[in-house]
Amino acid sequence: MYPVLILSSAVMAGFAAVDAARRGRSWYVWSRIVFLTNIIGLLVWLVMRRRWPVTDAAIPPVRRAALAASGLPLALFVLVVVALTTESVLQPARVNGVGMAPTLMADSRVIVNKLAYRVGRPRRGDIVMLFYPLKPERTIVERVIAEEGDSIRIVDGRVFLNDTELNEDSYVPANVRSHDNWGPQVVPQGYYFVMGDHRNNSSDSRHWGFVPARYIVGKVVF
Numbered sequence: 479m480y481p482v483l484i485l486s487s488a489v490m491a492g493f494a495a496v497d498a499a500r501r502g503r504s505w506y507v508w509s510r511i512v513f514l515t516n517i518i519g520l521l522v523w524l525v526m527r528r529r530w531p532v533t534d535a536a537i538p539p540v541r542r543a544a545l546a547a548s549g550l551p552l553a554l555f556v557l558v559v560v561a562l563t564t565e566s567v568l569q570p571a572r573v574n575g576v577g578m579a580p581t582l583m584a585d586s587r588v589i590v591n592k593l594a595y596r597v598g599r600p601r602r603g604d605i606v607m608l609f610y611p612l613k614p615e616r617t618i619v620e621r622v623i624a625e626e627g628d629s630i631r632i633v634d635g636r637v638f639l640n641d642t643e644l645n646e647d648s649y650v651p652a653n654v655r656s657h658d659n660w661g662p663q664v665v666p667q668g669y670y671f672v673m674g675d676h677r678n679n680s681s682d683s684r685h686w687g688f689v690p691a692r693y694i695v696g697k698v699v700f
Contacts, residue, residue: 484553484560487513490520491549497523499537499545501530506548513549567593569696571607571617577674577681578619581605581649582698588619592696599691600625600670602639605698608672611686619698620672620682620689621649624665631661632684635677638662649675660684670694 495509512519537545573586582588582605590607600606600622610616624630629640635656637644656677665671669688674680683689 481557483516484556487516488549488553490516491552492546494520494523495545495548496537496542497527499541500532500534501527502533503530505545509545509548510552513552567591569607571619573619576676576679578605578621579654579676579679580651581621581675582619588698589700590696591699594697594699595691595694600694600697602628606672607695607698608689609693609695611689611693612681614693617695618681620674620680622670623673623683624671626665626667626669626691628665628671629662630665630671631663633659637673650677654678658684 491509491513494512495505498508499505508523512523515522569590569592571588571590573582573584573588576584588607602622602625604622605619606622607617607619610618623637623644624639631638635658637646654676665688668691670691671683672689673682673684
């Protein structure tokens with residue numbers, strides 16, 4: 479989606495550059511305006527160009543080609559920045575399965591902030607993307623329930639954190655609650671206890687144990 483949008487901006491910017499040069503206007507300014515605003519900028523140019531008649535219809539072919547390609551260097555720069563940002567800071571992802579329903583339904587699209595836990599650490603209640611402990615080549619989305627040093631136990635599906643029952647009504651509706659028992663256990667240093675919101679249809683720390691901090695990729699922010 480993003481590459482198509484960026485390349486379409488480059489094509490429209492090239493058209494605006496050639497047309498502006500033919501009319502004695504600043505091809506640089508108009509091509510950048512159109513590139514940065516896409517179709518909106520192009521529509522503005524199509525309206526404004528009526529004020530300026532063509533003054534240089536015979537632009538040499540080499541210069542015309544250069545003007546038409548004037549948006550490509552900027553497009554390449556933006557694509558590189560987007561690629562680097564996606565790799566190191568923000569990562570789009572798709573949710574597979576219903577383990578986090580109804581908070582995140584199957585096939586939901588999310589944005590993961592991979593920088594969040596380089597400057598901080600996961601907190602209780604955070605929805606995070608992590609490497610699936612049973613198959614670390616896969617990633618899954620879960621909710622952090624307990625941090626290192628916390629005591630966690632589950633009684634008939636009710637979660638007790640440090641001997642205090644959690645109020646999870648806002649993200650675990652009654653129809654997806656489980657009735658299992660687990661613990662009590664204390665979360666080791668450098669680990670987290672995570673669960674899916676769809677408690678009776680989620681593979682999480684109840685089944686495969688605590689998650690190493692290094693397995694947590696980032697925080698789901700959108």
